[in-house]
Amino acid sequence: MSNEELVLVDSPVNGVFVLTLNSPKVNALSTSMLERLHYLATDLTLLGAHAVIITGGDRLFAAGAEISEFGGPEEAATIGAAFHRALNAVAALPAFTIAAVSGYALGGGCELAMACDYRIASTKAVFGQPEILLGIIPGGGGTQRLPRLVGSSRAKELMITGRQVKADEAERIGLADEVVEPDQLMTRARELADTVAGGAAQASRIIKRVVDAGMNTTLEEGLQLEIDGFVEVFGTRDSQVGVKSFLENGPGKATFSGS
Secondary structure (H helix, E strand, C coil): CCHHHHHHHEECEEEEEEEEEEEEHHHHHHHHHHHHHHHHHHHHHHHCCCCEECCCCCCEEEEEEEEHHCHHHEEEEEHHHHHHHHHHHHCCCCCEEEECCCCCCEEEEHHHHHHEEEEEEEEECCCHHHHHHCCCCCCCCCCHHHHHCCCCCHHHHHHCCCCCCCCHHHHHCCCCCCCCHHHHHHHHHHHHHHHHHHCCCCHHHHHHHHHHHHHCCCHHHHHHHHHHHHHHHCCHHHHHHHHHHHHHHHHCCCCCCCC
C-alpha cells in the first residue's frame, strides 16, 4: 500500500477532518503509517483545521506497532523515534483532536489515542499497553502519557502486568472520556467536533496550548501562561463579537468567524 492509503482523509466539513487508519489486518502502526500521520498532522496545522477525529475500524482501532519491524537496539531507536515524531505532532496540533476508538487500542494504538485531546470509546473498545508480554516496554509515549491520565500507580500496574481494560473501566480510570454504543461512535465524535469547530477557534487553540504547557510546569508558571493567553485572546475578532453579542443578546448566541 502507498503511504496515502495507510491513513485516509475525509474531505473536510466546516473545518473538521477525519483521519481513518487503514492498514490491513490489525492496523499496525508501521514506520510508514507513522510517517503518514506525521505528514498529516503537519499539513492539518498549516490548513488551520478546527477539529480532527482519528479513528480506525470497528474491530480494531490500532493493535500496536508493526512487530515485523522489530529487531535489536538499532531498530528500536528508529521505531521509537518514528513513534515520538508522529505522536508528538498529533499532540501538538492546534486543533482539538478526538480519538474515536472501537475495538482494540493496544500498545502504539493506545499511545496514539492518548496523544489526542479527548477519547470517545465504543462499548467494544479495549485499551492496553501489553508490551511487557513481549519482554519490552512502551516506546511511543505510553510511560509518560498514561500516568498523566490515570495516575502513576494505576499506570504502572497496567504496564507491568500488560492487563487490558474494557471501555467501562477505561472511562472509570480516566483513560477514556466517554463511552457510547458502537453505532453512535462516529455520530458522537462528529457532534463534538462540530461543536468545537463552530466555536471561537482562536480561543480554543489558546486554551489547548495553555493547558498543555501548564501541565509541564509549576502552578505559578502555569498561571502566568493563563494571563498571557487571556491578554492574547482579547486581540482576536471573535472576542469582540462574543462580548458584543453577550451584552446585546445574552450568552451562547454569538456567531464566530474563527479569527
